[in-house]
Amino acid sequence: MALNRFMHPRNHYRNNKPDFSQLALKYPEFADHSTQDLNGKVCLDFKKANSVRILTQTLLKEDFDLNVELPDDRLTPTLSSRLNYIHWIEDIFGDSYKELRGIDIGTGASCIYPILGCKINNWSFLATDVNEKNLEYANKNVKGNNMQTKIQVVKVEEGTCIPQFVLSSDQSYDFVMCNPPFFADHMEAQAITTTRKVDRPDPPSMSTAEDCESIVPGGEAQFIKQMIQDSFQLKEKIRVFTSMVGKKINVSVIKEELKRRQISNFSTTEFCQGKTMRWGIAWTFDTTIKFPKSYFEKKKKANSKLIYEIPLDNGMVIYDIQNMTAYIISQLQELKVEYKEGKRTNINSCVTMTARENSWSNQRRKRRLEKHGLNKDIEEKKNKTPEKSSSVNSVTVHEINGSLSDNKAIADIDGDNKMKIVEETVMENKNINSANISSYEVPVELKTNKTPSTSTESVVKTKSGSMDDTKKNHLVKCRIILKKMDDRITLEIVDLDGDKRELCNQILQYFKNKLKSQT
Numbered sequence: 001m002a003l004n005r006f007m008h009p010r011n012h013y014r015n016n017k018p019d020f021s022q023l024a025l026k027y028p029e030f031a032d033h034s035t036q037d038l039n040g041k042v043c044l045d046f047k048k049a050n051s052v053r054i055l056t057q058t059l060l061k062e063d064f065d066l067n068v069e070l071p072d073d074r075l076t077p078t079l080s081s082r083l084n085y086i087h088w089i090e091d092i093f094g095d096s097y098k099e100l101r102g103i104d105i106g107t108g109a110s111c112i113y114p115i116l117g118c119k120i121n122n123w124s125f126l127a128t129d130v131n132e133k134n135l136e137y138a139n140k141n142v143k144g145n146n147m148q149t150k151i152q153v154v155k156v157e158e159g160t161c162i163p164q165f166v167l168s169s170d171q172s173y174d175f176v177m178c179n180p181p182f183f184a185d186h187m188e189a190q191a192i193t194t195t196r197k198v199d200r201p202d203p204p205s206m207s208t209a210e211d212c213e214s215i216v217p218g219g220e221a222q223f224i225k226q227m228i229q230d231s232f233q234l235k236e237k238i239r240v241f242t243s244m245v246g247k248k249i250n251v252s253v254i255k256e257e258l259k260r261r262q263i264s265n266f267s268t269t270e271f272c273q274g275k276t277m278r279w280g281i282a283w284t285f286d287t288t289i290k291f292p293k294s295y296f297e298k299k300k301k302a303n304s305k306l307i308y309e310i311p312l313d314n315g316m317v318i319y320d321i322q323n324m325t326a327y328i329i330s331q332l333q334e335l336k337v338e339y340k341e342g343k344r345t346n347i348n349s350c351v352t353m354t355a356r357e358n359s360w361s362n363q364r365r366k367r368r369l370e371k372h373g374l375n376k377d378i379e380e381k382k383n384k385t386p387e388k389s390s391s392v393n394s395v396t397v398h399e400i401n402g403s404l405s406d407n408k409a410i411a412d413i414d415g416d417n418k419m420k421i422v423e424e425t426v427m428e429n430k431n432i433n434s435a436n437i438s439s440y441e442v443p444v445e446l447k448t449n450k451t452p453s454t455s456t457e458s459v460v461k462t463k464s465g466s467m468d469d470t471k472k473n474h475l476v477k478c479r480i481i482l483k484k485m486d487d488r489i490t491l492e493i494v495d496l497d498g499d500k501r502e503l504c505n506q507i508l509q510y511f512k513n514k515l516k517s518q519t
């Protein structure tokens with residue numbers, strides 16, 4: 001799924017894809033709503049509202065031990081997006097996020113935010129709704145999980161936003177959260193007046209939202225503007241006001257409104273899951289609150305850096321900085337580049353690498369050539385050049401301009417460790433820049449003391465370390481930084497030359513190939 005990599009790092013579904021086969025074995029109702037394809041794979045038809053409803057109920061039980069009953073004519077919450085919102089609120093409160101007290105406006109039949117928040121963080125809630133049936137089910141779900149002392153479900157009148165009785169009560173709250181009715185009218189609900197293109201495919205799963213759940217005069221923008229208005233009166237009672245936003249365009253509308261109202265401490269975020277993105281907006285009058293940076297923006301920024309989040313299931317190394325650094329160093333040794341290790345702690349490490357030539361590109365091709373074609377090719381070439389044929393001892397193949405043409409190689413034809421460009425018919429004497437040469441075998445060290453000539457033979461240099469470290473004498477110098485954050489390790493390549501991004505990107509690609517996910 002395209003956006004899952006931007007899911008909140010603590011979101012349960014970021015790394016735990018539901019196992020439908022297991023669920024079907026364990027939950028008969030889920031089994032009834034799923035099918036098996038010809039390969040025995042258990043599948044779910046996400047276009048059937050009932051199947052999606054059963055899946056949500058099943059996952060709430062399986063992953064959170066929550067008993068939730070959802071009516072078949074009401075909105076079925078998507079768990080990954082609801083969790084993203086909860087984790088964002090945790091981030092807003094930092095270390096003191098446990099045992100908060102919140103208000104959930106429009107809790108729905110599922111009462112999803114209160115029961116998840118209560119289960120995960122022991123949060124208490126005042127949950128509101130305008131719809132009788134939603135209130136009935138919300139109460140049922142609270143009781144079904146023995147959360148009556150933590151969650152209070154109350155009916156409010158239509159047109160209410162943040163309930164005014166909060167003002168006169170003794171209770172204060174840490175936050176308000178809300179997933180407002182999103183549409184302004186039926187036209188918008190049917191995507192007739194939205195910007196959704198007519199040729200855009202139907203959403204992957206069907207919504208069962210009732211009109212009262214999805215439609216409110218003025219749509220979500222108006223609803224949130226009302227919340228902003230209410231927040232002025234309630235700022236002594238509630239520390240942080242938040243809402244989910246369903247349409248991106250409304251994020252700027254709300255931001256404009258906050259600025260117009262001179263609320264300067266506000267923040268937005270992205271909730272990413274599957275193929276959908278939703279947004280979060282938060283504001284406060286409490287100057288001690290520092291909103292967290294958007295995870296999505298951070299990740300996007302990181303993507304413009306040469307950075308790779310090493311997958312947990314890379315199948316190569318134990319997932320900690322010590323082992324990962326040792327692995328990186330072993331790879332640098334294999335690549336025969338010079339390196340110097342910097343500071344290493346349990347949360348980060350740094351290795352500086354200096355390469356005289358490109359030994360990392362086209363690894364797969366090189367391995368293939370080495371395994372299958374190379375020796376044969378060289379034998380053939382030897383036969384075509386009789387004067388060289390008797391003395392091939394070992395062969396090192398180098399690439400030219402990053403790609404080795406099938407009929408061209410640089411080889412130690414004579415066995416005297418002098419490299420020559422081998423072609424199908426002739427040995428060419430080209431002017432080749434050493435920066436364009438890459439090798440995949442450990443280059444053969446010059447055993448003779450002969451000074452390399454300026455001919456083709458001289459372009460292959462040893463890695464004996466006799467060259468000095470000035471920029472012109474190396475191909476690339478970069479820093480490999482490993483960092484641990486939120487239980488994830490990232491590998492970043494920093495171009496120390498300042499103009500070798502492409503080569504650094506190749507080095508990153510080399511490590512990506514080595515440390516890729518096994519699934």
Ligand SMILES: C[S@@+](CC[C@H](N)C(=O)[O-])C[C@H]1O[C@@H](n2cnc3c(N)ncnc32)[C@H](O)[C@@H]1O
Pocket residue numbers: 075076077105106107108109110111112113128129130131134156157158159160161179180181182212213214216
């Ligand atoms: C989009 S649904 C969200 C349901 C649930 N919170 C979720 O995330 O799945 C909006 C909910 O707000 C309720 N609602 C509509 N107007 C409201 C209002 N003025 N005050 C409180 N709830 C309202 C609807 O009945 C509906 O349950």
